[in-house]
Amino acid sequence: MKVIEVNGLRKKYRDRFVVDGVSFSVEEGEIFGVLGPNGAGKSTTVECVAGLRVPDAGTVKVLGGLHRAEIKERLGVQLQSSAMPAKIKVWEAMELYASFYREPADWRALIERVGLAEKRNARYATLSGGQKQRLSIALALVGNPKVAILDELTTGLDPQARRDTWELIEQIRADGVTILLVTHFMEEAERLCDRLALIDAGRLVAVDSPDGLIARVSDSQRVTFRAPALFDTAPLTDLPQVSGVRRDGARVEVTGSGELLLAVTTALAMAGVVPKDLRAEQATLDDAFLALTGKKIST
Numbered sequence: 701m702k703v704i705e706v707n708g709l710r711k712k713y714r715d716r717f718v719v720d721g722v723s724f725s726v727e728e729g730e731i732f733g734v735l736g737p738n739g740a741g742k743s744t745t746v747e748c749v750a751g752l753r754v755p756d757a758g759t760v761k762v763l764g765g766l767h768r769a770e771i772k773e774r775l776g777v778q779l780q781s782s783a784m785p786a787k788i789k790v791w792e793a794m795e796l797y798a799s800f801y802r803e804p805a806d807w808r809a810l811i812e813r814v815g816l817a818e819k820r821n822a823r824y825a826t827l828s829g830g831q832k833q834r835l836s837i838a839l840a841l842v843g844n845p846k847v848a849i850l851d852e853l854t855t856g857l858d859p860q861a862r863r864d865t866w867e868l869i870e871q872i873r874a875d876g877v878t879i880l881l882v883t884h885f886m887e888e889a890e891r892l893c894d895r896l897a898l899i900d901a902g903r904l905v906a907v908d909s910p911d912g913l914i915a916r917v918s919d920s921q922r923v924t925f926r927a928p929a930l931f932d933t934a935p936l937t938d939l940p941q942v943s944g945v946r947r948d949g950a951r952v953e954v955t956g957s958g959e960l961l962l963a964v965t966t967a968l969a970m971a972g973v974v975p976k977d978l979r980a981e982q983a984t985l986d987d988a989f990l991a992l993t994g995k996k997i998s999t
């Protein structure tokens with residue numbers, strides 16, 4: 701079942717369309733990512749989905765076409781810059797947000813879940829970056845939403861806090877919450893998302909799984925190894941998976957696609973060659989974005 705359907709979405713600020721004809725849909729239970737460089741229009745897109753901005757054109761359907769008021773009950777939103785008053789305590793923020801909903805979740809269980817139970821009496825300003833993010837996730841979940849929109853939730857976190865947050869997101873999905881996630885981190889998108897919408901300058905570039913996007917890069921695989929001096933590269937050149945073989949002294953670099961590593965190692969075994977320092981590398985989402993737009997996503 702589709703829980704979010706976006707069709708031909710356009711939004712302009714002053715004279716410029718910052719979202720320009722974006723369409724995608726999100727299936728129930730998915731972690732769906734919106735990935736693109738800074739300023740691409742990701743936040744504006746999801747804010748339109750959340751009903752926080754009014755599109756200039758196009759349609760947004762959430763949970764089969766609920767009204768705005770109902771959407772607010774069923775959708776949890778964690779926005780990029782949702783700072784709290786410095787002095788508010790964790791429990792006060794949770795209780796306040798819970799009061800916005802007719803059937804809120806048990807906020808005590810939620811702060812336990814996100815690892816903030818010991819911080820229930822701490823003031824917002826005293827929390828670390830990771831704790832603030834976890835609080836914002838708990839606040840997004842306090843209405844027991846069917847869909848959660850999370851915008852750049854690991855920006856500014858150290859690698860460990862980022863990984864902890866990813867685990868938390870996976871647990872939330874396991875509980876049946878569909879997640880729409882905005883990110884500009886490739887690793888995050890690859891690790892977490894079932895499917896991704898790549899957005900560049902307000903336009904949708906592609907929607908696919910991370911693997912599907914990477915597979916669109918020609919020569920998405922690279923295998924390197926060291927070979928004996930007399931090694932003849934001809935058996936590799938002839939393989940259908942291989943697009944190029946380069947040799948630099950003992951070092952051989954084979955580029956291609958599909959099951960390249962298997963094809964190369966099988967061909968080497970048949971030729972009786974034992975490769976040394978065998979390495980396989982795969983193209984990344986950054987390579988996919990570059991191949992599709994001519995730009996790098998990472999800043």
Ligand SMILES: Nc1ncnc2c1ncn2[C@@H]1O[C@H](COP(=O)(O)OP(=O)(O)OP(=O)(O)O)[C@@H](O)[C@H]1O
Pocket residue numbers: 713714718736737738739740741742743744745780884
């Ligand atoms: N309220 C606004 N008024 C005018 N311009 C805006 C407004 N909000 C966003 N913009 C502009 O719209 C463009 C898209 O912004 P948006 O925040 O949607 O991009 P983004 O992909 O989420 O980028 P980032 O990762 O930097 O937040 C940017 O150029 C931004 O400066």
